[in-house]
Amino acid sequence: MEKQFLIAGFGGQGVLLIGQLIAKAAMRQGSEVSWMPSYGPEMRGGEANCAVVVSDEAIGSPLVSEPPVLVAMNKPSLDKFMPKMAVGGTLLYNSSLISDPELRDDVKVIAVPCNEIADRLKNNRVSNMVMLGAIQAATDMTTDENLEGTLREWLGESKAAMLAINMQAIAEGRKLV
Amino acid sequence: MAVVFEKTKLLCDAPFHYCPGCTHGIIHRLVAEALDELGIGDTAIGVAPVGCAVFAYNYFNCDMQEAAHGRAPAVATGIKRVHPDKAVFTYQGDGDLASIGAAEIVHAATRGEKITTIFVNNAIYGMTGGQMAPTTLPGQVTTTSPYGRDTNHCGFPVKVSEMLSTLTGPAYIERVSVHDVQHIRKAKAAIKKAFQLQMEGKGFTLIEVISTCPTNWGMTPKESLEWVKSDMIPAYPLGVYKDVTEGGTK
Amino acid sequence: MKKLMKGNEAIAEAAIQAGCRFFFGYPITPQNQIPEYMSKRMPQVGGCFLQAESEVAAINMVYGAAGAGARVMTSSSSPGISLKQEGISYMIGAELPCVIVNIVRGGPGLGGIQPAQSDYYQATRGGGHGDYRMCVLAPSSIQEAVDLTQNAFDIADRYRNPVMVLGDGLIGQMMEPVDMEKAMNREPAPDLAQKTWATTGHKATVDHPRSIVNSLYIDPQVLEDHNIHLQSKYDAMESAECRWQEELTSDAEIVIVAYGTTSRIARSAMRKCREKGVKVGMIRPITLWPFPEAAIRATLATAKHYLCIEMSMGQMVDDVRLAVNGERPVEFYGRCGGMVPTVNDIVDQIMALSGQSDPDLFKQVEQAANAACEKINDLGKKIDEKVNSPEFVQKTEELKKQVEGAAVKTVDGLAKGATLFAEGLGKAFDAFKKEFDNNDDQGKGGEE
Numbered sequence: 001m002e003k004q005f006l007i008a009g010f011g012g013q014g015v016l017l018i019g020q021l022i023a024k025a026a027m028r029q030g031s032e033v034s035w036m037p038s039y040g041p042e043m044r045g046g047e048a049n050c051a052v053v054v055s056d057e058a059i060g061s062p063l064v065s066e067p068p069v070l071v072a073m074n075k076p077s078l079d080k081f082m083p084k085m086a087v088g089g090t091l092l093y094n095s096s097l098i099s100d101p102e103l104r105d106d107v108k109v110i111a112v113p114c115n116e117i118a119d120r121l122k123n124n125r126v127s128n129m130v131m132l133g134a135i136q137a138a139t140d141m142t143t144d145e146n147l148e149g150t151l152r153e154w155l156g157e158s159k160a161a162m163l164a165i166n167m168q169a170i171a172e173g174r175k176l177v
Numbered sequence: 178m179a180v181v182f183e184k185t186k187l188l189c190d191a192p193f194h195y196c197p198g199c200t201h202g203i204i205h206r207l208v209a210e211a212l213d214e215l216g217i218g219d220t221a222i223g224v225a226p227v228g229c230a231v232f233a234y235n236y237f238n239c240d241m242q243e244a245a246h247g248r249a250p251a252v253a254t255g256i257k258r259v260h261p262d263k264a265v266f267t268y269q270g271d272g273d274l275a276s277i278g279a280a281e282i283v284h285a286a287t288r289g290e291k292i293t294t295i296f297v298n299n300a301i302y303g304m305t306g307g308q309m310a311p312t313t314l315p316g317q318v319t320t321t322s323p324y325g326r327d328t329n330h331c332g333f334p335v336k337v338s339e340m341l342s343t344l345t346g347p348a349y350i351e352r353v354s355v356h357d358v359q360h361i362r363k364a365k366a367a368i369k370k371a372f373q374l375q376m377e378g379k380g381f382t383l384i385e386v387i388s389t390c391p392t393n394w395g396m397t398p399k400e401s402l403e404w405v406k407s408d409m410i411p412a413y414p415l416g417v418y419k420d421v422t423e424g425g426t427k
Numbered sequence: 428m429k430k431l432m433k434g435n436e437a438i439a440e441a442a443i444q445a446g447c448r449f450f451f452g453y454p455i456t457p458q459n460q461i462p463e464y465m466s467k468r469m470p471q472v473g474g475c476f477l478q479a480e481s482e483v484a485a486i487n488m489v490y491g492a493a494g495a496g497a498r499v500m501t502s503s504s505s506p507g508i509s510l511k512q513e514g515i516s517y518m519i520g521a522e523l524p525c526v527i528v529n530i531v532r533g534g535p536g537l538g539g540i541q542p543a544q545s546d547y548y549q550a551t552r553g554g555g556h557g558d559y560r561m562c563v564l565a566p567s568s569i570q571e572a573v574d575l576t577q578n579a580f581d582i583a584d585r586y587r588n589p590v591m592v593l594g595d596g597l598i599g600q601m602m603e604p605v606d607m608e609k610a611m612n613r614e615p616a617p618d619l620a621q622k623t624w625a626t627t628g629h630k631a632t633v634d635h636p637r638s639i640v641n642s643l644y645i646d647p648q649v650l651e652d653h654n655i656h657l658q659s660k661y662d663a664m665e666s667a668e669c670r671w672q673e674e675l676t677s678d679a680e681i682v683i684v685a686y687g688t689t690s691r692i693a694r695s696a697m698r699k700c701r702e703k704g705v706k707v708g709m710i711r712p713i714t715l716w717p718f719p720e721a722a723i724r725a726t727l728a729t730a731k732h733y734l735c736i737e738m739s740m741g742q743m744v745d746d747v748r749l750a751v752n753g754e755r756p757v758e759f760y761g762r763c764g765g766m767v768p769t770v771n772d773i774v775d776q777i778m779a780l781s782g783q784s785d786p787d788l789f790k791q792v793e794q795a796a797n798a799a800c801e802k803i804n805d806l807g808k809k810i811d812e813k814v815n816s817p818e819f820v821q822k823t824e825e826l827k828k829q830v831e832g833a834a835v836k837t838v839d840g841l842a843k844g845a846t847l848f849a850e851g852l853g854k855a856f857d858a859f860k861k862e863f864d865n866n867d868d869q870g871k872g873g874e875e
Contacts, residue, residue, distance in 0.1 A: 244491075252491035
């Protein structure tokens with residue numbers, strides 16, 4: 001059983017982190033995982049994406065060319081990767097930044113107003129966590145407990161105080177699915 | 178019986194391969210004496226260049242590494258970082274240091290690498306048979322500047338001591354000559370001071386020694402010493418170019 | 428416990444845990460996390476990180492530090508490794524151990540920055556001058572990158588020769604779980620001798636004379652002797668250090684040869700093809716030099732075809748052909764310039780060689796062919812007066828050929844593709860029937 005994710009947006013939106021947390025959560029459950037970022041000339045606000053593969057057996061290609069799960073945090077990412085999606089896949093897009101997109105009718109679509117929810121939570125840095133919650137609910141990638149454990153581990157002691165707001169954002173994201 | 182002369186301990190019992198009248202032999206001897214007198218000769222680590230001094234590892238009786246052309250300062254950097262308490266030196270000619278190895282010397286100097294470079298400037302490529310060097314004087318005839326160095330065509334000599342002294346990293350830079358006894362004594366004092374400052378951790382040290390190449394200059398040894406005085410020294414003025422010690426003026 | 432680590436950082440930490448305390452490098456994508464990590468970690472462990480002014484300087488700093496007796500490493504990516512070739516040749520000549528990491532990117536020239544395997548020749552044939560060899564280790568996962576980096580230091584010290592760890596942009600940039608606990612404080616291999624040859628600035632004694640690190644041998648006889656001595660080390664490396672992994676080769680009729688990143692993708696393709704009943708196996712060279720020639724020859728017993736897959740225009744395939752020595756066909760498939768082959772690309776290659784089509788597809792093609800034949804028969808009965816017309820015979824033959832061709836033609840194993848194909852065949856038949864009917868009508872018109 002192999003699950004593939006492609007998470008794309010622009011630098012600073014935390015797309016690489018979303019992918020790392022998915023990979024870490026799966027690793028904690030004993031799965032094989034790989035996380036592969038796009039890399040290139042470093043540019044603030046430039047395009048960023050990462051591919052995550054979770055599997056029961058050793059992972060072949062860590063690249064995801066026909067994403068069954070696509071997470072698009074901005075419009076250019078949606079335009080670039082939606083046409084490549086596998087039929088019957090799941091598309092999660094950031095509806096705060098992408099308004100009235102032309103969407104494919106052969107994939108499942110979930111609109112996630114990441115920035116609006118983050119603003120409502122009075123912390124615009126957790127918009128990616130809202131999306132992570134939606135991904136979790138839409139793909140059944142891990143349990144709530146394991147995701148919390150993963151986040152706790154990632155934050156470490158120095159940022160432990162941030163756990164509550166992050167978990168809150170994740171919970172808001174889950175509700176959307 | 179009183180000892181009136183003793184062989185320099187840091188030089189091996191090996192005959193030099195240098196041409197008659199070449200001053201490399203004198204410079205080797207000065208380096209060896211300076212290290213001996215400071216008591217750091219038998220634990221020094223030297224780096225030989227590519228050029229006439231390529232066999233320096235056969236002459237200096239201490240641990241030696243032979244470097245690729247121009248790379249001696251990088252090799253010495255590697256050695257010094259592993260053995261910071263040892264005296265580490267490079268012995269390089271003008272083609273090696275000022276042409277192909279220009280980047281390595283500039284960066285070793287600007288890092289304040291705690292090594293001593295003995296830079297032998299005779300304004301020509303000796304080992305390969307007398308081609309134009311980066312320090313060849315304007316108008317000087319070599320096998321690759323048969324009409325004399327045309328500065329309009331191939332530019333001007335590189336003044337290494339002047340150039341490196343503009344950097345902050347070097348602790349001591351002096352240009353000396355070995356064309357007569359008085360200058361030989363001054364040269365030895367300079368070399369000794371450079372090693373002393375290296376061991377005190379002051380920074381990068383370089384002694385540029387104006388040398389001769391009677392064979393490729395097409396002169397007798399005596400004529401070549403005269404040419405050092407008449408042509409080389411006016412183009413490459415002797416003196417201290419950098420001195421960060423107390424009382425140092427540069 | 429496993430830790431999710433980026434390839435470049437895992438390689439750097441593995442080196443530190445193997446006792447590397449000196450690192451000299453210069454920035455170049457996609458290996459920058461190695462020097463960055465080293466710059467942070469080396470001061471913490473009492474080591475030295477120094478950013479050199481160029482790759483040329485960096486490898487020569489490595490020369491100095493290695494000659495001074497230290498465990499030392501440098502890393503770069505393809506264009507930078509080209510610049511280091513001079514130093515590598517000198518280090519081999521002077522018999523100095525070090526580890527060089529090449530996180531390969533596409534070339535030639537400045538090329539690109541995406542993953543490639545186009546430095547195979549340079550790594551295994553020696554990009555520098557002179558008769559020389561160097562062990563080249565090619566990890567295919569981050570865990571293996573850690574293990575091989577640590578092994579590399581032992582191999583380098585054992586033979587007093589540089590060792591290259593050859594990854595690619597994907598190995599450098601990817602994160603995977605790594606068991607670092609196993610790699611912690613790794614002791615040098617027990618068989619390694621003291622480095623009495625190093626220039627440590629020791630006082631010379633009769634038993635331990637001064638050390639000279641040198642690659643210059645002016646006397647031709649002495650230089651030949653030196654080369655013969657070096658060759659004896661290469662022979663020893665060939666017999667002791669060759670590593671490879673073989674998978675499903677015992678009955679393999681098609682043997683894939685692939686290394687590093689490509690081998691992972693080939694493995695997925697191999698599994699898919701096994702599910703379709705194709706007897707395919709894989710030899711994955713872990714050392715690119717020494718090349719696992721014997722392992723490849725061992726598969727000759729069952730192999731009918733070899734398929735070499737690389738992210739290059741075909742470099743390792745030469746070594747596969749040398750190993751197979753003309754006894755079997757050796758095919759090649761490659762992508763380059765930063766393009767990475769997909770699993771489906773490789774499945775197509777394997778299926779083409781297998782000489783059988785995808786069984787699912789085969790059934791459908793057979794059904795379509797049968798249906799077509801039935802229809803032809805029906806049609807034939809109806810119009811038997813036309814059956815001997817040359818046009819009809821010719822068209823029937825063409826259709827037969829099409830059907831036969833389709834049956835053996837190997838195409839993508841997707842059911843979707845097969846359905847489309849069968850549909851296409853049906854359409855072709857309909858078109859033929861229509862045309863035939865038209866001809867029939869025309870015939871009735873009495874033009875003949």
